[in-house]
Amino acid sequence: MLFENTFPTHRPTEEDLMSESEEKIIVPVNWPKMYAKRAEGLSASAIREILKLTAKPEIISFAGGLPANELLPCKEVRKAANIVLSDKKTKCVAMQYGATEGYGPLKEYLCERMREYNVPAEVGNVTITNGAQGAIFLSGLMFIDRGTMVLVESPTYLGMIQAWTHLGAKFCTIPIDKDGMMVDLLPGIIEKYHPKIIYTMPDFHNPAGVTMSLERRIKFAEIVSAHDDIIVIEDNPYGKLRYEGEHLPPIVSLAKEHTFYLGTVSKIMAPGLRVGWMVAPKEPVAKMFQAIQGECLFTSVFLQMLVHNIFTSGAIDERILKIRNIYRKRRDTMLREMEKHFPKEIVWTYPEGGLFLWVTTPGNINSLELFKSALEENVAFVPGASFYANGEEKGLHTFRMNFSFSSEKQIRTGIKRLGLALRKALAS
Amino acid sequence: MLFENTFPTHRPTEEDLMSESEEKIIVPVNWPKMYAKRAEGLSASAIREILKLTAKPEIISFAGGLPANELLPCKEVRKAANIVLSDKKTKCVAMQYGATEGYGPLKEYLCERMREYNVPAEVGNVTITNGAQGAIFLSGLMFIDRGTMVLVESPTYLGMIQAWTHLGAKFCTIPIDKDGMMVDLLPGIIEKYHPKIIYTMPDFHNPAGVTMSLERRIKFAEIVSAHDDIIVIEDNPYGKLRYEGEHLPPIVSLAKEHTFYLGTVSKIMAPGLRVGWMVAPKEPVAKMFQAIQGECLFTSVFLQMLVHNIFTSGAIDERILKIRNIYRKRRDTMLREMEKHFPKEIVWTYPEGGLFLWVTTPGNINSLELFKSALEENVAFVPGASFYANGEEKGLHTFRMNFSFSSEKQIRTGIKRLGLALRKALAS
Numbered sequence: 001m002l003f004e005n006t007f008p009t010h011r012p013t014e015e016d017l018m019s020e021s022e023e024k025i026i027v028p029v030n031w032p033k034m035y036a037k038r039a040e041g042l043s044a045s046a047i048r049e050i051l052k053l054t055a056k057p058e059i060i061s062f063a064g065g066l067p068a069n070e071l072l073p074c075k076e077v078r079k080a081a082n083i084v085l086s087d088k089k090t091k092c093v094a095m096q097y098g099a100t101e102g103y104g105p106l107k108e109y110l111c112e113r114m115r116e117y118n119v120p121a122e123v124g125n126v127t128i129t130n131g132a133q134g135a136i137f138l139s140g141l142m143f144i145d146r147g148t149m150v151l152v153e154s155p156t157y158l159g160m161i162q163a164w165t166h167l168g169a170k171f172c173t174i175p176i177d178k179d180g181m182m183v184d185l186l187p188g189i190i191e192k193y194h195p196k197i198i199y200t201m202p203d204f205h206n207p208a209g210v211t212m213s214l215e216r217r218i219k220f221a222e223i224v225s226a227h228d229d230i231i232v233i234e235d236n237p238y239g240k241l242r243y244e245g246e247h248l249p250p251i252v253s254l255a256k257e258h259t260f261y262l263g264t265v266s267k268i269m270a271p272g273l274r275v276g277w278m279v280a281p282k283e284p285v286a287k288m289f290q291a292i293q294g295e296c297l298f299t300s301v302f303l304q305m306l307v308h309n310i311f312t313s314g315a316i317d318e319r320i321l322k323i324r325n326i327y328r329k330r331r332d333t334m335l336r337e338m339e340k341h342f343p344k345e346i347v348w349t350y351p352e353g354g355l356f357l358w359v360t361t362p363g364n365i366n367s368l369e370l371f372k373s374a375l376e377e378n379v380a381f382v383p384g385a386s387f388y389a390n391g392e393e394k395g396l397h398t399f400r401m402n403f404s405f406s407s408e409k410q411i412r413t414g415i416k417r418l419g420l421a422l423r424k425a426l427a428s
Numbered sequence: 429m430l431f432e433n434t435f436p437t438h439r440p441t442e443e444d445l446m447s448e449s450e451e452k453i454i455v456p457v458n459w460p461k462m463y464a465k466r467a468e469g470l471s472a473s474a475i476r477e478i479l480k481l482t483a484k485p486e487i488i489s490f491a492g493g494l495p496a497n498e499l500l501p502c503k504e505v506r507k508a509a510n511i512v513l514s515d516k517k518t519k520c521v522a523m524q525y526g527a528t529e530g531y532g533p534l535k536e537y538l539c540e541r542m543r544e545y546n547v548p549a550e551v552g553n554v555t556i557t558n559g560a561q562g563a564i565f566l567s568g569l570m571f572i573d574r575g576t577m578v579l580v581e582s583p584t585y586l587g588m589i590q591a592w593t594h595l596g597a598k599f600c601t602i603p604i605d606k607d608g609m610m611v612d613l614l615p616g617i618i619e620k621y622h623p624k625i626i627y628t629m630p631d632f633h634n635p636a637g638v639t640m641s642l643e644r645r646i647k648f649a650e651i652v653s654a655h656d657d658i659i660v661i662e663d664n665p666y667g668k669l670r671y672e673g674e675h676l677p678p679i680v681s682l683a684k685e686h687t688f689y690l691g692t693v694s695k696i697m698a699p700g701l702r703v704g705w706m707v708a709p710k711e712p713v714a715k716m717f718q719a720i721q722g723e724c725l726f727t728s729v730f731l732q733m734l735v736h737n738i739f740t741s742g743a744i745d746e747r748i749l750k751i752r753n754i755y756r757k758r759r760d761t762m763l764r765e766m767e768k769h770f771p772k773e774i775v776w777t778y779p780e781g782g783l784f785l786w787v788t789t790p791g792n793i794n795s796l797e798l799f800k801s802a803l804e805e806n807v808a809f810v811p812g813a814s815f816y817a818n819g820e821e822k823g824l825h826t827f828r829m830n831f832s833f834s835s836e837k838q839i840r841t842g843i844k845r846l847g848l849a850l851r852k853a854l855a856s
Binding site: 025026027028029030031033034035036037038039042043044045048064066067069072073074075077078081082085086091092094095096097098100130131133134137141142143144145148159162163164165166167196222225226227228229230231257258266270271272273274281283284287290291293294295296297298299300301302303 | 453454455456457458459461462463464465466467470471472473476492494495497500501502503505506509510513514519520522523524525526528558559561562565569570571572573576587590591592593594595624650653654655656657658659685686694698699700701702709711712715718719721722723724725726727728729730731
């Protein structure tokens with residue numbers, strides 16, 4: 001039996017609305033009073049403001065962390081979209097609601113890839129996320145309360161600082177050198193600060209460009225494995241982009257029970273695909289699915305299918321080789337030109353892979369001031385301050401350089417310009 | 429000057445790893461102790477467990493909230509992908525990092541749409557999110573602390589209950605009838621519970637299927653507009669799917685300063701596209717961008733461009749008309765068959781639009797028990813309990829029926845089967 005068989009339909013008239021609105025008391029919302037406490041941890045990203053300044057076409061920018069436009073797989077994605085959306089078996093799956101757990105075949109493929117690293121992952125160990133940033137956010141959502149202590153490298157990835165500060169994290173830091181995190185200092189720092197989470201980028205660190213040595217990885221895994229109350233977030237967006245030397249085992253292969261391994265297609269395919277993943281012990285992964293349900297229901301199955309298609313179409317290894325070759329040449333050009341044009345007081349790191357190198361200036365050069373004078377020379381980088389979780393002073397005398405986005409010609413011109421800005425800064 | 433010109437490359441040997449691992453102390457992580465406090469608010473979604481039970485092909489399921497497979501725009505998305513990924517001007521934009529603020533042309537289109545509703549939105553009022561669920565989560569992240577009081581309809585959308593419980597919300601409730609939220613009760617409830625957020629679905633309520641009357645909308649807007657410490661989340665995923673009568677003004681058009689209006693393409697295009705949006709005052713929207721940065725950097729520009737292409741290709745109005753015609757017929761079939769086959773003790777709502785209707789049984793029928801016996805008859809629905817934020821008892825004698833996913837033939841067979849289960853339950 002119906003409550004009512006037919007419903008009167010209301011026609012909203014101008015008068016309806018006007019007559020009422022004249023009587024209304026409208027009090028504006030007091031916004032600052034409304035936000036949740038965690039909003040105190042929100043701030044405009046300094047790097048975004050910086051990137052806006054570098055958007056002019058005359059500026060050669062080493063500031064962003066973008067893959068090269070000419071290497072984006074536009075054709076491959078287009079082909080994959082045509083396949084996925086014309087096959088009767090896949091087209092509705094791509095467009096419908098999907099499983100929070102992620103698209104099975106993609107997860108199985110990622111498990112195979114993990115096995116190459118000596119990690120016996122099963123689908124229950126894998127979560128698909130909105131890029132690796134989504135995985136960083138979700139792991140924070142799972143583990144960080146207001147005041148939770150997190151140990152990070154100094155410098156470290158600023159997107160993590162931003163996400164976890166919002167969720168309430170406090171940071172303690174560990175320095176890095178050319179061999180990555182200075183693991184010898186780890187036991188002392190753990191004892192002093194009792195961090196619950198250690199966030200690390202062992203391969204081709206962003207922003208520092210360095211790679212953690214095998215000895216340190218083994219030592220690191222040994223230390224964290226002895227604690228039942230420490231987890232490791234191993235962020236590895238650039239792992240496949242090694243330009244020389246041999247692959248080192250990821251932390252997750254040395255400390256399986258403690259590590260959340262984060263990967264993404266942003267640097268080997270395209271950031272626009274927004275597909276990242278996390279490989280971790282099954283218990284927290286199952287818990288994480290419950291959180292993803294509330295956060296976004298699921299990551300687009302369509303995008304996951306495109307990624308799966310490109311991964312398994314056979315062209316992915318060629319694609320990675322091609323990216324490596326081009327980025328290696330760009331890195332070499334940047335290193336060579338820096339050697340030629342930078343004053344001898346300036347030092348920088350030597351990246352075996354990834355997208356970045358890290359420059360340290362003498363104490364009398366402030367990198368934010370330098371940034372401004374570099375802009376006048378039509379060249380840009382990111383000043384170091386944004387990469388220090390606790391505003392360490394080193395940020396004032398360091399900056400990050402990206403070598404993946406600009407052509408070799410642009411790199412030659414840009415480094416010459418930057419050399420000029422550096423010499424001027426040193427002289428003043 | 430380089431720190432070092434060449435880097436020794438470490439080759440991980442089996443011995444390296446084995447010899448070390450023998451000495452290692454490996455302590456498993458104590459997971460339950462590790463989670464953030466908010467994880468207490470996480471639980472497996474009851475509806476997901478229920479949906480798993482209904483996945484067998486012999487079962488006619490009215491349980492899910494899925495758009496019809498045959499109406500998914502597979503061809504249109506395919507065409508749009510080919511256009512976006514072959515045009516030089518757009519293909520790199522689609523695949524690169526995108527703006528946290530969302531894709532400009534899509535936001536401008538959405539502003540135009542809002543102007544039809546008498547809402548003078550500008551791009552600074554619009555946020556693009558990972559589906560409307562993403563917008564629900566983000567608004568919770570912005571405004572909900574542990575213990576924050578939220579007023580919701582009883583029953584209400586379970587994805588919101590799940591997301592906001594995780595973020596710490598407490599709920600107070602307001603009943604609904606055939607004209608939507610019983611707004612007369614609102615002043616008393618506000619005075620008693622001081623909710624900071626009111627979540628409402630005025631159009632074609634999920635799960636109840638009812639629509640808030642114009643009188644109540646005006647009254648509702650008047651009440652909330654008088655408070656500087658109340659915001660409204662107006663969730664409107666089905667607004668365009670009206671099968672009769674005339675469009676009613678959304679709350680956002682009556683209480684602009686207080687309302688976050690949530691929309692999505694999930695029901696008019698495809699859930700797999702994961703594009704939702706939020707229209708709200710500029711101040712909290714700007715703050716929200718900072719939160720999105722940390723959460724996922726940005727929503728896939730590629731998906732946003734596909735959506736924009738379909739919106740502006742001219743076929744969207746036809747598409748919506750087609751969806752409406754098919755869903756209207758399915759609704760009518762379901763209503764007619766229920767009238768025929770359901771015992772007279774059973775009552776249900778009459779939906780003017782959307783995907784659902786809501787059934788109430790006499791007190792001696794428990795809807796979870798009924799669900800089990802319905803499964804034996806190869807038909808399914810969602811028992812009401814999941815839709816009650818505070819576990820209200822009404823959940824035991826109510827259930828939700830979806831009429832968008834099944835064909836008219838399936839609806840006829842399914843309702844007959846459900847009528848049988850109902851008669852058996854009444855007789856026992």
